[in-house]
Amino acid sequence: MNGIKYGVVSPEALNSQGGLDLLKAIIAGTLPQAPMSETLGFHLVEAETGWAAFEGLPEFRHYNPIGTVHGGFTATLLDSALGCAIFSTLLKGDAWTTLELKLNFVRPLTKDTGPVRAEGRIVHRGRTVATSEGDLKDRAGKLYAHATTTCMIFPAKA
DSSP states (O other), X not given: OTTOOBOOOOHHHHXXXXXXXXXXXXXXXXXXXXXXXXXXXXXXXXEETTEEEEEEOOOGGGBOTTSSBOHHHHHHHHHHHHHHHHHTTOOTTOXXXXXXXXXXEOSOOOTTSOOEEEEEEEEEEOSSEEEEEEEEEETTOOEEEEEEEXXXXXXXXX
């Protein structure tokens, strides 16, 4: 994807807007996509309150020694989508971190799978703990993996 900027968002930018606004700025290219996105070849493509989507292309460079895409590719896309679904609900100055990620692989990805999409959606959003779930599918809607996550939320200090 030509013209995409990669980098880390400054602390000032993180603290100056809510999670959804920050995600939309990344999608618009006003803020950079994560460096990990460039490394693995996936990108944040959509976000709404309580929902986020990433798309990527499994390639030979993602293979493990047994001839399929390494599970870390799938895990990273799902971790990103599930975490950003939660991040989309954060207020200005809030912070968060992943506590747990549970992943179920349904079928292997290969270089011939084509583009895949990871979507994450909120299951529960409390004051300090949130959970989300999501799935990884190809363009035809075939399921490759599904996951859940739990994140700790650190409300902004007043």
